[in-house]
Amino acid sequence: MINTNVGKLSRRRLMAGMGTAAAGAMLWGHGALGAASDSLPESPSGTSAEDLARDESYWQRVASFYDRTEGIVNLEHGYWGKMPRPVQSSYLQALERVNTQNSFYARKEFSSDYRRAVEQAAALLGAEPDEIVLTRNATESIQSLILQYDSLKTGDSVLLADVDYPSFKTLMRSLEQSRGVKAVELALPRRATQAELLAAYTEAFDANPKLKLMLLTHVSNQHGLVLPVAKITAEARLRGIDVICDNAQSWGLLDYRITDLGVDWAAFNLHKWIGAPLGVGALYMRRGTREKIKVHPGERDLSSKSVGARVHPGTINFAAIIAVPDALGFHNAVGGANKTARLRYLNELWREEAETLSHIEVLGGADPESRTGMGSFRLLGKNSDDDAKALQKTLEADFGIFSVARYGLADGACVRITPQVFTTPNDLRQLVSALKRITA
Ligand SMILES: Cc1ncc(COP(=O)(O)O)c(C=O)c1O
Numbered sequence: 001m002i003n004t005n006v007g008k009l010s011r012r013r014l015m016a017g018m019g020t021a022a023a024g025a026m027l028w029g030h031g032a033l034g035a036a037s038d039s040l041p042e043s044p045s046g047t048s049a050e051d052l053a054r055d056e057s058y059w060q061r062v063a064s065f066y067d068r069t070e071g072i073v074n075l076e077h078g079y080w081g082k083m084p085r086p087v088q089s090s091y092l093q094a095l096e097r098v099n100t101q102n103s104f105y106a107r108k109e110f111s112s113d114y115r116r117a118v119e120q121a122a123a124l125l126g127a128e129p130d131e132i133v134l135t136r137n138a139t140e141s142i143q144s145l146i147l148q149y150d151s152l153k154t155g156d157s158v159l160l161a162d163v164d165y166p167s168f169k170t171l172m173r174s175l176e177q178s179r180g181v182k183a184v185e186l187a188l189p190r191r192a193t194q195a196e197l198l199a200a201y202t203e204a205f206d207a208n209p210k211l212k213l214m215l216l217t218h219v220s221n222q223h224g225l226v227l228p229v230a231k232i233t234a235e236a237r238l239r240g241i242d243v244i245c246d247n248a249q250s251w252g253l254l255d256y257r258i259t260d261l262g263v264d265w266a267a268f269n270l271h272k273w274i275g276a277p278l279g280v281g282a283l284y285m286r287r288g289t290r291e292k293i294k295v296h297p298g299e300r301d302l303s304s305k306s307v308g309a310r311v312h313p314g315t316i317n318f319a320a321i322i323a324v325p326d327a328l329g330f331h332n333a334v335g336g337a338n339k340t341a342r343l344r345y346l347n348e349l350w351r352e353e354a355e356t357l358s359h360i361e362v363l364g365g366a367d368p369e370s371r372t373g374m375g376s377f378r379l380l381g382k383n384s385d386d387d388a389k390a391l392q393k394t395l396e397a398d399f400g401i402f403s404v405a406r407y408g409l410a411d412g413a414c415v416r417i418t419p420q421v422f423t424t425p426n427d428l429r430q431l432v433s434a435l436k437r438i439t440a
Contacts, residue, residue, distance in 0.1 A: 040086070040333035041065060049341035056425070059342060062334055063422035072402045073427045078221065078249065078374055078418035079404070081275045087327045091277045094322035110318050117324035121270065121282055124328055124336075126257025133283050133308045134270075134321060138248030139167065141267030141283035142215075144310050145244045146171045148294040152212055154180035159204060159214035161186040162410040165221050165246060169408070172215050184208050187410030193367040194228045201232045205239050213242045218250035218261070222406040222414060223364035224347075224374025226254065229261045237262075242292065248272065248281075253343065253372050255336030264289040273339070276327035277320035283311060339421055343373025346419040349428040351375050354435050363414050376406060376414040379438070383412025391415050391438075399434035 041062045043052060052058060065084040068074075083091065098105055114134070122129040135141045146168070152158070158181050160172040173183045186204045189196060205211060214236060218229050233243050245266040250256075252273025258266060266284040270276035285293065285307045295302045298312040331339070351371075354360045359380050365371035379391060388405035392415050395401045406416045417431065 040330060042333050043335045043338050049335070049337040050345075052338050053341040053345040059421065059424075063424070065330075066420075066422040068422065069402070072396070072400055073430055074402045075417045075419060075423070075427065075431060076402050076404045077420040077423075078224075078272070078416060080269075080278055081252070081272045082420065082422075083275050083277060083323075083327065084330050087275055087277070087323055087330055090326040091319055091323040094319035098318045098322070106318055110321075113318075113322045117321050120325045120328050124332065125251070125268075125282075125284065126259050127284055128287065131284055131287060131307060133306075133311055134324075135267075135281040135283050135311050136279050136313055136316065137271070137281040138246065138267040138269045139281075140311060140313065141281050142168050142244065142246060142248075143171065144283060144296065145265050145267065145293060146175070146215070148296065148310060149213055149242070149244070149292060150294045151242065151292050152179045152181050155182075155210065156212040157182045157184050157208050157210040159184050159186060159208065159211050159241070161188055161215070161217070162408060163188055163220035163222060163225055163227070164215050164217050164408075165248065166408050168215055168217075168246060181212070182210070184211070188225075190361075190363050190409075190411040191366040192225070192370065193365075194226075194231075194369050196366070197225075197370065198228050198231050198235070201227075202235050205235060205241065209239075211239065211241045213244065215246065216243050216263075217246040218266075219247075219253060219372055219374070220364075221249055222409050222416065223376035224249075224253075224372040224416075224418070225364045226250075226370050226372055228369075229263065233262045249374070250372075252331060252336065252339065253374065255340045258284055265293065270324060270327065271320075274327055274331050276324050277317070279317045279320045280324060283307060285310065334421065340372075342421060343419060344368070344371060346423055346425070346428060347371060347373045347375045347417075349425055350417060350431045350435070351377075353432045357435060359439070360435055363409070363411065374416065374418045376416045377435075378412070378414045383414075385413045388413035388415055394438060395431075395434060399430070399438070401431055401434055 066082055118132055118134060119129050122132045158172055158175055160169050175181050176183050188200055216229060216232060219226055229245060236243050243263050245263040247266045248269045249272060251268045264286045268282040270280040271278045290305055293310055295304050295309045296312040299309045351362055354362050354377055361378050361380050363376045385407050392403055392405045395403055403415050403417055405413060407413045
């Protein structure tokens with residue numbers, strides 16, 4: 001268990017600073033090591049996120065805080081988020097401090113650094129600090145939620161979808177053996193609007209009246225599709241279906257507060273779009289919902305009410321947690337809404353061209369709300385796993401563009417394209433030129 005007993009006063013102070021990105025940069029960050037606010041790429045005030053998305057000089061300044069991958073155009077930033085240099089140096093200093101002070105630091109001082117990280121993560125998410133525990137990744141959070149969910153009985157059904165993360169689908173299916181339930185799998189259309197996605201889920205609810213629990217992915221790993229989580233969750237609640245939400249890919253790629261989504265439980269990564277060091281995730285449990293998720297069986301107090309008792313990570317990477325406030329500070333200085341808009345704009349730059357090419361199939365969102373900076377495509381009709389692997393290899397070997405093949409959609413495999421805030425329009429022009437010339 002990790003102690004999540006954090007103070008309310010500091011959270012109020014933090015929340016007071018959430019008005020503008022500039023104000024945020026003054027209040028946020030200042031972790032144990034502290035990234036100075038003059039070393040952050042604060043966004044100009046009075047410019048809309050959509051206008052700023054096209055301001056190349058601003059994004060060049062943001063890009064100057066990152067080291068670029070050498071030797072290739074890297075368009076695979078969905079794996080994890082590169083730390084900007086101030087966060088990297090904060091992390092490296094933390095590593096030195098932890099290694100030098102060893103157990104003396106870990107046993108005496110880590111709990112206050114941990115509390116600071118939780119308070120700031122919770123404030124940015126719009127959660128209460130006692131609703132959050134930091135984990136090692138979204139996988140650890142989801143495993144706790146699915147495996148410790150305690151309200152299933154033989155004969156119930158659980159719902160998953162093709163857009164869910166592969167190992168989470170396997171976990172949901174494993175409930176058939178372990179809990180005697182039926183796992184229902186929903187196949188979503190290749191391209192869909194928010195209304196069509198909601199309709200697909202409500203149809204599945206109506207066709208499966210024994211549904212008790214569902215996994216819902218906010219942003220898919222295969223093609224960056226955004227599901228209308230708040231609306232689907234409202235429909236689920238009307239039918240008594242509990243929702244476990246996978247927000248691994250969405251936090252920082254989209255700008256939202258967890259309360260906007262109305263979910264009881266959610267799993268996050270801070271090492272993707274928040275830009276924290278590798279090895280930091282979070283588990284959110286809304287107050288009043290803990291009884292349905294059992295305490296981790298490795299805990300001493302099996303009647304504990306705390307969120308922290310739902311995971312049992314053992315010894316963790318202290319330095320990564322120490323760097324979290326600085327990662328949040330940098331993210332906030334750029335601004336969540338600005339990042340979302342810039343990444344969507346970068347997606348537009350290649351996707352709109354790709355949509356005009358008759359030998360290319362673009363997958364994912366069919367309206368702006370269903371799209372993110374992450375997108376995917378394939379060569380027309382070539383949807384096997386081997387086709388996607390071959391396409392990824394050709395892009396890399398013949399065109400110098402790094403991407404990744406993604407699997408598991410009912411419609412077949414694809415290649416995912418994920419720019420980051422430091423990706424340039426020129427990088428995407430290179431991709432478009434490759435798409436025009438590619439044949440196999
Ligand atoms: C949608 C989604 N869920 C879950 C995960 C798992 O994240 P992690 O391996 O950091 O736990 C990923 C990773 O890419 C993802 O894209």
